[in-house]
Amino acid sequence: AQSVTQPDIHITVSEGASLELRCNYSYGATPYLFWYVQSPGQGLQLLLKYFSGDTLVQGIKGFEAEFKRSQSSFNLRKPSVHWSDAAEYFCAVALSYSGAGSYQLTFGKGTKLSVIP
Amino acid sequence: NAGVTQTPKFQVLKTGQSMTLQCAQDMNHEYMSWYRQDPGMGLRLIHYSVGAGITDQGEVPNGYNVSRSTTEDFPLRLLSAAPSQTSVYFCASTLSLGYQETQYFGPGTRLLVL
Numbered sequence: 001a002q003s004v005t006q007p008d009i010h011i012t013v014s015e016g017a018s019l020e021l022r023c024n025y026s027y028g029a030t031p032y033l034f035w036y037v038q039s040p041g042q043g044l045q046l047l048l049k050y051f052s053g054d055t056l057v058q059g060i061k062g063f064e065a066e067f068k069r070s071q072s073s074f075n076l077r078k079p080s081v082h083w084s085d086a087a088e089y090f091c092a093v094a095l096s097y098s099g100a101g102s103y104q105l106t107f108g109k110g111t112k113l114s115v116i117p
Numbered sequence: 118n119a120g121v122t123q124t125p126k127f128q129v130l131k132t133g134q135s136m137t138l139q140c141a142q143d144m145n146h147e148y149m150s151w152y153r154q155d156p157g158m159g160l161r162l163i164h165y166s167v168g169a170g171i172t173d174q175g176e177v178p179n180g181y182n183v184s185r186s187t188t189e190d191f192p193l194r195l196l197s198a199a200p201s202q203t204s205v206y207f208c209a210s211t212l213s214l215g216y217q218e219t220q221y222f223g224p225g226t227r228l229l230v231l
Contacts, residue, residue, distance in 0.1 A: 044209075107152075
């Protein structure tokens with residue numbers, strides 16, 4: 001079965017510092033990968049997604065992620081963190097069901113980001 | 118468009134009570150799903166629907182029922198609530214069954230079962 005691992009439960013960075021959130025997946029086929037952000041008390045918002053093509057994906061709010069097949073990773077990066085980036089971040093993999101052609105998301109357990117002013 | 122809406126925002130139940138969590142979307146999306154979010158567990162899929170009249174189980178379906186009589190609505194029913202069902206519930210929808218479609222999430226329903 002597919003799985004998604006986010007090794008860091010909680011990360012704290014200073015405002016203006018660079019950020020990298022790690023995500024590793026276990027999936028036999030070509031993965032479809034997503035990063036979502038959840039602010040406190042809110043629903044999930046899609047930051048970016050990777051389906052194919054260029055392995056460096058640009059998202060909203062200045063985030064980017066790089067797909068590395070050899071490392072089974074899809075790490076999220078931002079060059080300069082803002083205080084408003086404090087939230088919880090979820091990596092997800094889409095699993096396809098060949099019969100119906102639909103897909104379901106398997107989520108990692110999340111990484112909580114704290115930002116020091 | 119209002120997007121994906123969920124009601125209620127908060128609910129407290131006693132063990133054994135029943136209730137329905139409502140989810141609606143006005144984007145004419147075919148695919149809808151329910152997730153539960155628990156601390157340290159991420160989101161786990163409960164049930165999903167690929168269109169009106171079609172539903173199927175996800176990773177953690179026990180204790181929950183769903184139906185999809187219209188494209189817009191996808192209610193989640195708890196027939197006999199248990200403390201283990203205390204969680205935050207998210208509904209999501211997507212336009213089609215293709216991999217490139219984005220899932221849109223509702224704001225969530227916080228449920229406490231005493």
